[in-house]
Amino acid sequence: MILISLLEGKALVWNAEDVKEIREKHGLVGNLVGALVRKPRQNLRLGLPLELLPEETRLLVEIGAATLVRNCSSQKANSKEDDLSVDKISSLxxxxxxxxxxxxxxxxxxxxxxxxxxxxxxxxxxxxxxxxxxxxxxxxxxxxxxxxxxxxxxxxxxxxxxxx
Known part of the structure; x- marks a missing residue:
């Protein structure tokens, strides 16, 4: 299952294997928007994450190939699931x-x-x-x-x- 992160209204795919699957199996291209690790100050070649158009995102979700994940820090702060304290997390x-x-x-x-x-x-x-x-x-x-x-x-x- 492909995980698509929603961040500030943009659909981003962070996993390279998921990007490969999106491009090869589903024929969707998207747009690489990240910097390369070894050459971050250039913009000729871009890397992960892959930004998907809303139409591409909707298609992947509708056919059941992807799941949307909301991972904005402000949303996490309001979520009841993320109310674990640092002490509880470190004890685990x-x-x-x-x-x-x-x-x-x-x-x-x-x-x-x-x-x-x-x-x-x-x-x-x-x-x-x-x-x-x-x-x-x-x-x-x-x-x-x-x-x-x-x-x-x-x-x-x-x-x-x-x-x-």
Whole structure:
């Protein structure tokens, strides 16, 4: 089941597997609006979350593929389910929970590293594709520059200076 978070009227999908399912199984595109982990100050390539149009969200909910989750902090403050105090929450933790959390952290770090590696490979492929498409112009420019340099060397008149 795909979880769609509603935040300030926008439908966001945070899980990469859910995004893949939305795009591959349901044929919906959405719009990636997040920053990449390794390059947050650029906006050419975007990452998670995926923002869905209201129509896309409604379709996924109607066909039963997704569930809407409201997770605004102001809504949580008013919710009776979230009235547990910090003491109660901390007393619920155990060694097993800490192990589970650590394994989840390790899995997340591995996911980030894999994502970074994939992004580097995709960027390298894009650069190679661009260079291949411009290879004719590059070769033409190099030969033109070589001819120009050869002509300049051949046109020079040797100057002999005599010192008295």
């Amino acid at each position: 933790s155990s060694v097993e929970d800490e192990d589970n959390v650590q394994s989840e952290v390790d899995a997340y770090k591995q996911y980030l590293q894999d994502s970074y590696t994939e992004q580097r490979n995709l960027a390298l492929q894009e650069k190679r594709r661009i260079l291949e498409s411009l290879s004719d112009r590059i070769v033409e420019g190099r030969t033109k520059r070589k001819r120009k340099n050869d002509n300049e060397e051949g046109d020079e008149i040797p100057v002999v200076k005599h010192c008295l």
